[in-house]
Amino acid sequence: MQQNVVVLDNGGGLIKAGLGGDRDPSTIIPNCLYRPLSSKKWLHPSPSSDPIDLTSAAVRRPIDRGYLINPDLQRDIWAHVFSSILHTHHVGPAHSALLLTEPLFALPSVQRATDELVFEDFNFAALYVADSPSLTHLYEASRRPTGLISRAQCSLVVDCGFSFTHAAPVFQNFTLNYAAKRIDLGGKALTNYLKELVSYRSVNVMDETFLMDDVKEKLCFVSMDVTRDLRIAKKSGKENLLRCTYVLPDGVAHTKGFVKDADEAQRYTALDEGDDQSQKPGTSMDWDQAHVTEKIEERKKTDLTKNEFDLTNERFLVPEMIFHPADLGMNQAGLAECIVRAVSSCHPHLQPLLYQSIVLTGGSTLFPRFTQRLERELRPLVPDDFQVKITSQEDPILGVWRGGSLLASSPDFEGMCVTKAEYEELGSARCRRRFFH
Amino acid sequence: MDDDASNPLRRVSSRTRKVASKMVAALASTDNRTQAALARLEALENDNAGIETVEPNDEDDDSLDEDDQVYMQKKQSKSMKRKTRQAKALEARKAPKTFLELLHEANLESLPSHVPSYLKASVGPPISTSRRHFCTVCGSAAKYTCVRCGIRFCSCRCQNIHNDTRCLKFVA
Numbered sequence A: 001m002q003q004n005v006v007v008l009d010n011g012g013g014l015i016k017a018g019l020g021g022d023r024d025p026s027t028i029i030p031n032c033l034y035r036p037l038s039s040k041k042w043l044h045p046s047p048s049s050d051p052i053d054l055t056s057a058a059v060r061r062p063i064d065r066g067y068l069i070n071p072d073l074q075r076d077i078w079a080h081v082f083s084s085i086l087h088t089h090h091v092g093p094a095h096s097a098l099l100l101t102e103p104l105f106a107l108p109s110v111q112r113a114t115d116e117l118v119f120e121d122f123n124f125a126a127l128y129v130a131d132s133p134s135l136t137h138l139y140e141a142s143r144r145p146t147g148l149i150s151r152a153q154c155s156l157v158v159d160c161g162f163s164f165t166h167a168a169p170v171f172q173n174f175t176l177n178y179a180a181k182r183i184d185l186g187g188k189a190l191t192n193y194l195k196e197l198v199s200y201r202s203v204n205v206m207d208e209t210f211l212m213d214d215v216k217e218k219l220c221f222v223s224m225d226v227t228r229d230l231r232i233a234k235k236s237g238k239e240n241l242l243r244c245t246y247v248l249p250d251g252v253a254h255t256k257g258f259v260k261d262a263d264e265a266q267r268y269t270a271l272d273e274g275d276d277q278s279q280k281p282g283t284s285m286d287w288d289q290a291h292v293t294e295k296i297e298e299r300k301k302t303d304l305t306k307n308e309f310d311l312t313n314e315r316f317l318v319p320e321m322i323f324h325p326a327d328l329g330m331n332q333a334g335l336a337e338c339i340v341r342a343v344s345s346c347h348p349h350l351q352p353l354l355y356q357s358i359v360l361t362g363g364s365t366l367f368p369r370f371t372q373r374l375e376r377e378l379r380p381l382v383p384d385d386f387q388v389k390i391t392s393q394e395d396p397i398l399g400v401w402r403g404g405s406l407l408a409s410s411p412d413f414e415g416m417c418v419t420k421a422e423y424e425e426l427g428s429a430r431c432r433r434r435f436f437h
Numbered sequence B: 001m002d003d004d005a006s007n008p009l010r011r012v013s014s015r016t017r018k019v020a021s022k023m024v025a026a027l028a029s030t031d032n033r034t035q036a037a038l039a040r041l042e043a044l045e046n047d048n049a050g051i052e053t054v055e056p057n058d059e060d061d062d063s064l065d066e067d068d069q070v071y072m073q074k075k076q077s078k079s080m081k082r083k084t085r086q087a088k089a090l091e092a093r094k095a096p097k098t099f100l101e102l103l104h105e106a107n108l109e110s111l112p113s114h115v116p117s118y119l120k121a122s123v124g125p126p127i128s129t130s131r132r133h134f135c136t137v138c139g140s141a142a143k144y145t146c147v148r149c150g151i152r153f154c155s156c157r158c159q160n161i162h163n164d165t166r167c168l169k170f171v172a
């Protein structure tokens, strides 16, 4: 009998879950519990039918810095997820296999706790643990069977997710973990940084995780020229192509915030269209005091009287961290150097192929101009005779899950799993060796 | 069983552990600037604003009384010389370890140098150490540094705002 395979991409931010063989996951929910102001209880995120007001809601997450550290909380959330996926199929976990994603370099204690959850709490019949780079590679290779990634059987996967960012080479469907490199920054830190900037400068949003996620997703972008954009951000009136306004929820007419003027928010895109006409740096640097003073006065006025705030340079200073963590005081290299270090750790024959097969995945790669900026920073660091080609995934949030769904429906899948009986006989550590090469 | 007597901070509940770790940092460094910078980076991984409180896992932690009880128990345990094994077990169940605690326990430093690990996968410092400084008040290029906390600002105006509202915010 062909088993059900539940495919679970267990992200620190979002859970993507569904049945193997499907094109898309049937459930996408935040991997957390909320406690809204109106409630004493911790609630499961509701799928959409009944949106709850998340203003100032507290959050509990089972995942810390990318890894599952709170199995009790994760059990709660998974039970909720599995009941909605498996419910309609009238089969329980005992008759299903689980394909679960886990970040690279999970500690043995984390792996043990995960295996206990899967086999002892949920009684799954079998388990396969996959990492996101190999699933991303699999999906991209299958989409273009004649493309380079598929022919050379290798790619360099950059996964910029919720908890951290990895650059990891994949060769013949296996992640070369000796060459993988990590930056300790992801979407969560970016949202927190945006909260900090906005709270410092206009209105206190330190408790507004969900609101600020929305602001980040709708208004942040990657700058192609930070010095120029800082200068533009200081201009007043219509000349400031970067300024835009976000309206806070009022709790009555609207429980969610929104971008006040969508056209205004898009004006920045004019900046890099005619790239050659751009001003030479240093020609009109006006760091003068008057402007700054005026701007702060202006902001104070808006903040106190209206239920909204302006953003200017925050829009690009936030994603900028991925490219220059040192600006924050972190002693870590940025994304371009991270990629170079990962590639340089591989066999010299692989290196030119990897630079031509860079794949971007993860929600934090969705910032407008992420790819262009990365290419601009990477090119000077790569030998001249190597090509650089960066592909962004069609859907960087679902790409890993789709790879998992493909793998789960392949004829080899069953043989790759560890069964419950094997787990009971061998224990977690020995079973885990099976998933690595 | 006396191991924790040498380190009184180890014993306290997770609710106070976060505060404790900041205090340890404060004691280890007499330099406010370093301390502020570390606290700021740590705060970027928080789920909720301010100092995180780790709450119990049980379903029934939702009523206020229960919360209060837990809190009482923790307060009490702080003042006790030594806790019973039961109390310790209860605490272990109620407060999951943070990733950094699990990492410390895993003792990855002891692995042979050719074994890939979480620690070795860190990208490492940038080649160019030049750091661009942005004013923490308005975001412009920042030329000045606060002598007390090390945070950057661009002008007298921004300095005043900094001093009035946020200086040493992450240290206090």
Ligand SMILES: [Zn+2]
Pocket: B135, B136, B137, B138, B139, B140, B153, B154, B155, B158
């Ligand atoms: Zn300033």
Ligand SMILES: [Zn+2]
Pocket: B146, B147, B148, B149, B150, B151, B162, B163, B166, B167, B168
């Ligand atoms: Zn200061």
